[in-house]
Amino acid sequence: MIDLDEIDRRILAELQADASISNVELARRVHLSPSPCLTRVKALEAAGLIRQYVALLDPQQLGLHLNVFISISLKQQNRKALQVFEDAICAREEVMECYLMTGDADYLLRVAVPDIQALESFILEQLSPIAQVEKIRSSFALKQVRYKTALPLRSAGER
DSSP states (O other), X not given: OOOOOHHHHHHHHHHHHOTTOOHHHHHHHHTOOHHHHXXXXXXXXXXXXXXXXXXXXOTTTTTOOEEEEEEEEESOOSXXXXXXXXXXXXXXXXXXXXXXOSSSOSEEEEEEESSHHHHHHIIIIIITTSTTEEEEEEEEOSOOOOOXXXXXXXXXXXX
């Protein structure tokens, strides 16, 4: 774990809120001059704390009206079966998130699709043919109550 000071946390908070911010504006917001600010950002990137910069798109405006959570149980849970499943899932652009889980299901997927027909096609043509898949259970999100991408940035004393 990287030891962050308060300025690092403020830099990260600002970048999580708006990654398109200019270095000059970022420096102003965190009360640094631009050169030391850029040096800190580059150090955070080099340390792997900042993995990438992205633009968050509106799924509704792109016609992706269904947000579906799919629980998957596999026939076997050995390393090869898990890897075959993960490789197949990672190749699908409609899979937004995939987690290896404890509990009743082996994996939990979040899938963004335009409509029920696209979901049916995804399940029948993409998930079902994967030899390792034993059980598929879907749940539709009726309403997104909270969605965020910013991670909490507490200081060590706040834990």
